[in-house]
Amino acid sequence: MSATDTQSWTRIYSASDLAERTKAIVKQDGKQILLWRTEKAIYACNNRCPHEGYPLAEGTMAEGCILTCNWHNWKFDLESGETLVGGDALRLYPAKCEGDDILLDLSDPPPEELRAQALEGLREAFDEHEYERIARELGRFEQAGGGIYDALLQAFGWAADRYEFGITHAQAAAADWLTLRDSLSGAHVADRLVPAIEIVGHLSWDALMQRGPYPFAAGRAETWNAQQFEDAVESEDEAAAVRLLRAGLEDHGAVELRPALERAALRHYQNFGHTPIYLEKTFELVERFGERDLESLFLPLVRGLCMGAREDLIPEFHAYAPALEAWDETGTDVPSADDFRKAGVKACLDRISRAGGRVDELYDALMTASAEAMLAFDPQFRSHIDKPIQQNVDWLDFTHAVTHLNASRRICAHQPELWANAFAQTGCFLGRNATYVDWSRDLEAWKVEDPDAFLDGILTGMIDHDEPLYIYPAHVLKLATAVREEIALRPDAPFVPVLLAALNRFVNEPMKRKHPRRVARQALSFVEAQG
Ligand code: FES
Structure with a gap:
């Protein structure tokens, strides 16, 4: 299907009226649309700034297409669609004139496109630890039909190699936040979003506090071998442990690996007792997410097992x-x-x-x-x-x-x-x-x-x-x-x-x-x- 097939043009305003006024706000299908005529073209965009929703009609236009929101100085290029200063993308509507009529294409992009755009925004918010933007992009992702677990798995993927010593409390707390989310089934939709915001925010914060990335060794072992895995952890050979883990995950799934991971987790009084907690919480996440993208959860865990301080070896x-x-x-x-x-x-x-x-x-x-x-x-x-x-x-x-x-x-x-x-x-x-x-x-x-x-x-x-x-x-x-x-x-x-x-x-x-x-x-x- 060509782009033209999916467009649906709606007469929205009179070109001569806009020529007189320069800009106008039109309400259509629950949307508040800002029309702005410049020396370059007629532009149409959401009147609500994607940052905090203030009206862009009160903004300033420069160079014929650069719109500044005067509340926090975000800048949008209405020609390219880029957000030049700030973060979130501004929704633009294609515009054309037929006679004195201004027509806009108000058709929504396909949901998968909206979801991809929200994830892209979420990634940017993750990298900068922008808490409010994390909330907005998660909201956009869900609004476009995305499942919250899919967004969270992406965040775990971005976080996985960012921690020098492996897994942090962010991963463990994620399981508890999701348990709490379950108990909020009758609550306001915004309350149900809070756990996801906290999870992504915490992963992002922990990543930002370190100098990563700290890449994991590439490749996989030929076969999973529990004893070799435990030996690799014991000798702090992260590369060998990671390769064995990959073989295990790919060939058998996480559940099969559990006994070896548990033995490794309880072998030492390690990491001030965090390791078994992290392990159990990780398996709670596996139960939720299913057997997909599990490397993001298990590679940091294995690094934590290898790198964790073994306090039972100190005099105390x-x-x-x-x-x-x-x-x-x-x-x-x-x-x-x-x-x-x-x-x-x-x-x-x-x-x-x-x-x-x-x-x-x-x-x-x-x-x-x-x-x-x-x-x-x-x-x-x-x-x-x-x-x-x-x-x-x-x-x-x-x-x-x-x-x-x-x-x-x-x-x-x-x-x-x-x-x-x-x-x-x-x-x-x-x-x-x-x-x-x-x-x-x-x-x-x-x-x-x-x-x-x-x-x-x-x-x-x-x-x-x-x-x-x-x-x-x-x-x-x-x-x-x-x-x-x-x-x-x-x-x-x-x-x-x-x-x-x-x-x-x-x-x-x-x-x-x-x-x-x-x-x-x-x-x-x-x-x-x-x-
Ligand atoms: S509301 Fe527009 S920049 Fe903040």
């Missing part, structure tokens, strides 16, 4: 490996949360080993102890300025103990042999955090009376959060989603009340976002010690 957590060796599936020593209250890393790990295969009791004890520690966190440690760097601690050190255990439960549900690793890692969290709690605090003060209303309030409140940095809402979402999941699975579990109370305190006590004096002091102390 040296007891981790012996605890795994001592783990005995026939442990008879029934654990309780009290056992972990004031215990350091080694004592926690010893206690876990002695409880051996008592998985259910250990889970309850460790989840209770993790939540209690969060509830008893002494905030004075958050604000110190004169302690060594290893004593920098804040809420997230405590929330991760809970979300790590929550992610580990999912993994161990189909790989129970990994329980020892999961619990030992929780022991590392608990033992470290024990230094920073004040057990004289009133643990009853944060009691939650109505769990459903409480959780609904937190989660739906995220739709209009006021945190300037993405990382904080990401953690509130992650923790609240994990708590909701734990309660849904076992409403009468012994840790439920304390878990709710801990979440209550976390969302209601301020987090210190920045520590300029502490950073300066610690930097100088380090620099002086260097000599």
Whole structure:
């Protein structure tokens, strides 16, 4: 079909009238169209500026075709259709004269063209981290019939090689944002757009903060081999791990690779417990997106597995490996949360080993102890300025103990042999955090009376959060989603009340976002010690 076949010309205005007035606004089919006669031609465009919707009729024309919107100085070339200053494209309408009639072609471009244009705009907004434009382009993409998952997959593709150390919280939070989106089925359409805006914004922000791209090795291995993959991760051979991953994804699909990825994720107390969380959230995304474009999700994950710091190899957590060796599936020593209250890393790990295969009791004890520690966190440690760097601690050190255990439960549900690793890692969290709690605090003060209303309030409140940095809402979402999941699975579990109370305190006590004096002091102390 030729372009002419798809055009539909509509008489819109009188050429002689426009000659007198230079410009005119015409309302047609719900559109507000600006006509502007210049020395070059008659131009027609949307009167609403694509930036913030102010009327372009109040703009200034130069050089016969350069229209400036006087609100924020965006400039549009009405001849070429280019946005010369600013971002979003302006909708133009082809115009012609027949006698005294001005005719416009008001036919909409094909939806696929509109979707492609919106994605192009989204890419530009992603590269510049233009939050409002991200919202507009996602809105345009959906308006043109695009599925939001398609737009998100594009964003994951743009982000994949931009992170030097691989996967970030942006990917993990995406799964939680989409879970929240599911719960908004009856909400205003704009509320349902918020999770997608936050996801693309967070991916974009994390990419912008790094100097990438950091390309992945090309090619694929001949065949997928789980053991070789785990060995490659263990030796931090990212290129080999990536090639094996590609072979696995192409030949078998992501689900088949899951056990090897899970073993790699739980092998070390790594990346301060983030790795199993990232893995589980990535598989949540796979369930949503299906088996397509999965490299965008898994390549950063594999880089994260290879590059993540292996904290069990540092002195503070040296007891981790012996605890795994001592783990005995026939442990008879029934654990309780009290056992972990004031215990350091080694004592926690010893206690876990002695409880051996008592998985259910250990889970309850460790989840209770993790939540209690969060509830008893002494905030004075958050604000110190004169302690060594290893004593920098804040809420997230405590929330991760809970979300790590929550992610580990999912993994161990189909790989129970990994329980020892999961619990030992929780022991590392608990033992470290024990230094920073004040057990004289009133643990009853944060009691939650109505769990459903409480959780609904937190989660739906995220739709209009006021945190300037993405990382904080990401953690509130992650923790609240994990708590909701734990309660849904076992409403009468012994840790439920304390878990709710801990979440209550976390969302209601301020987090210190920045520590300029502490950073300066610690930097100088380090620099002086260097000599
Ligand atoms: S509304 Fe036109 S430039 Fe901002």
